[in-house]
Amino acid sequence: MIDVLDPRHDPEPGYWTALRERAGLRADWSWEVLATQAWAARTPQPITVFRDGDRPCGVVSAAWVTARTRRYRFAGAGRGRVGGLDVRGPGASSQPGWWFDGDDADGGVRRLLETYVPAMRAELGPGFGGLLLRQVGAAGQDAVSGRFRLVRRTEDVAVLDVAEFGSRDDWMNSLARKRKQNLRKIFRTFDADPSVEVRFVPGKDADPVAVAEVLRVNERKHHDVPIVPLPHFTGYLTALLRQPDVGVIEYRDTRTGRLIALATLFDHPEQPIARHWGALRPEDGGRPNLYFHFYGEAVRWAVGCGRTSVVFGKKMAEMKASLGARLVPQYAAAIPAWC
Incomplete structure (x- = not known):
């Protein structure tokens, strides 16, 4: 089961506190903080939660970027039909914008590609062009490599x-x-x-x-x-x-x-x-x-x-x-x- 949530409009899910505790998500993942940030953002900020029944087992934070995205323009009421997802942590850019239950050797990257991308194709429709996945560790590099994919090393985290x-x-x-x-x-x-x-x-x-x-x-x-x-x-x-x-x-x-x-x-x-x-x-x-x-x-x-x-x-x-x-x-x- 998948919940695609907009912190501007959707109330805090009943499982959110338990999810944060299990995933070790810090203050910037507080629903109050996510909602406040989303209202002041230049892009919609969807939060996607994967559930096994009532038990959350994964979460992804992203920004929906379209041709209408501007440096000094807040996100409008509409979503825009054509764009891409910038998968990133909601606050600290030194941390990944996703978490999955379990100890994946690649940091959950493969599970993200196998579950999140199909879910977003279904949610966003044919206008979903792709995603930029940030803060991939060295262990996840092989999982994101492949034909038609562009992988680059970014700034190291101290x-x-x-x-x-x-x-x-x-x-x-x-x-x-x-x-x-x-x-x-x-x-x-x-x-x-x-x-x-x-x-x-x-x-x-x-x-x-x-x-x-x-x-x-x-x-x-x-x-x-x-x-x-x-x-x-x-x-x-x-x-x-x-x-x-x-x-x-x-x-x-x-x-x-x-x-x-x-x-x-x-x-x-x-x-x-x-x-x-x-x-x-x-x-x-x-x-x-x-x-x-x-x-x-x-x-x-x-x-x-x-x-x-x-x-x-x-x-x-x-x-x-x-x-x-x-x-x-x-x-x-x-x-x-x-x-």
């Missing part, structure tokens, strides 16, 4: 393993000498600066408006991709931040109380995700080296909570590798609907 460390210092001491010396200097500088307060707070205690202002500073830097993210809407952030598994590392100017930098963390029993990062430029009231300090704070938090690793996402891979992260290869595949 994952920092912290299980072996007992403290932030242990992590820092594992790094190359030059990097270690640089980090020690950065940490000492922040510790000696009374004008900056660093604290970890539950997301519900953060101010969504202040968070949006800082994140938009970072968003404006990234116009080097074909379709840049939409600005961070306060409505979406309000819904996201109040999820119980969201935490925020805040940097505030103690003289003004102004938020000058922040990071959000999506908690998980084993592998949390460092999701958002934003910081004011030093000339606008920020501080140098904020990102490096945040990295250390994330490590300290993860070690203190007994987590095994932290996902630090894409971009700046070389720098993250110098901070001890391993780079996990990722692939994207363009697959015709009839192939």
